[in-house]
Amino acid sequence: MRKEVLRWEFQGVLTPRDKDEDDYKYLTFNLPQACDAIEVSYEYQGGPKCVLDIGIIDPKGLFRGWSGSNKPKFTISVEAATPGYVAGEIPPGAWSIILGLAKIPPDGCKYRVLASAFRLGEAVSTGHGFEEHSLKWPKRKQALASGWIKGDLHVHSHHSDGKQSIPELVDMALEQNLNYIAITDHNTRSQFYEVLGIKDPPVLLIPGVEVTTYRGHLNIWGGDWFDFRRRRREDFVSLINEAHSRGLLVSVDHPRDLGELCIGCDFQFKEVRGFDAVEVWNGPWFLKNWESLAWWHSLLSEGLKVTA
Ligand SMILES: [Zn+2]
Known part of the structure; x- marks a missing residue:
């Protein structure tokens, strides 16, 4: 069983001016101590001309994954991760969510991003980084x-x-x-x-x-x-x-x-x-x-x- 220990929420509007300045927007949250998993979900509004990509960099500066705009949520834990993300330690410090400003309409893109940190309880996960597959090859x-x-x-x-x-x-x-x-x-x-x-x-x-x-x-x-x-x-x-x-x-x-x-x-x-x-x-x-x-x-x- 996992238990949510901390949660962060980010909201805002990204405008064409933001994109002119940089193709990426960074949302940083500070994890006070190492955890077992983090989960990030996001949504955005602004019509079909609004597209935001997402990825994350860990406190050690390691790029931990990217899912473009095709996954509304991802999880990274010590032992497993959503495909596109790298499982492994969840160190304390500043984690940076990267929003990629793929398409921004004149009226802007309204976004909301949630990040949560989890600790595992007594029931330790038996998950692993990659799916098992039958080796029939x-x-x-x-x-x-x-x-x-x-x-x-x-x-x-x-x-x-x-x-x-x-x-x-x-x-x-x-x-x-x-x-x-x-x-x-x-x-x-x-x-x-x-x-x-x-x-x-x-x-x-x-x-x-x-x-x-x-x-x-x-x-x-x-x-x-x-x-x-x-x-x-x-x-x-x-x-x-x-x-x-x-x-x-x-x-x-x-x-x-x-x-x-x-x-x-x-x-x-x-x-x-x-x-x-x-x-x-x-x-x-x-x-x-x-x-x-x-x-x-x-x-x-x-x-x-x-x-x-
Ligand atoms: Zn291509």
Whole structure:
């Protein structure tokens, strides 16, 4: 049984002016002593043109997760967490809830955020960080192919806005005879731990992250987390440099203008160079994938060696 020991409430209105100043709003609460769990829930009003994302940083400065705008509530405990968040110690000190100002209408977005800290009673939780799954795979394991192999370098799981767990995605990949998939959830890091914890997967599983900003999305494969709070050209140049200094590859995802349909999806700094790849096809072709393909072609015409 768990017992709520402290609760914080935040309310306010975020305006277009707030977004001009910063894409993120920080709500800080001070946990006087270590706890067993924290839970954060939020809601906002302002019509369809109001969208707020959410995530959290712990008192040690560790980024503990992000759920965009697809989960109204998340829990982090010592032993388990909502997918997208990292389980582990709940240290005392200043916790910062990050609200991402994805879309703010002229009249603003009214928000309310609740945070609670819990202690566990006598009945100790037997939970754990990740869901158990039946390991029925090894018999179906694919032989490592040589020559052309196929896979998907941009896949979302329930650690961000995907519907499936990672084991379910692996099963889907097997159904499609894929040789590899990269799990590139938005902005968070919890998928790395799960991917790296799956022993002997039947398809090559690549940990990754889609660095999802309001001015472009970039996939980085390899299992390192990168701060997504970037809005200026220099921020993207430094992101590419940071990834390369860690030996990782960077892809500009879906560089095409879908307007309101996809927040921040089109890369706003197409004059930036240095990335390794361009995602030329994302989702159904009719979603303007020809724009991405045309940009990649123009890069080749510049003499750049950028992988599609
Ligand atoms: Zn994206």
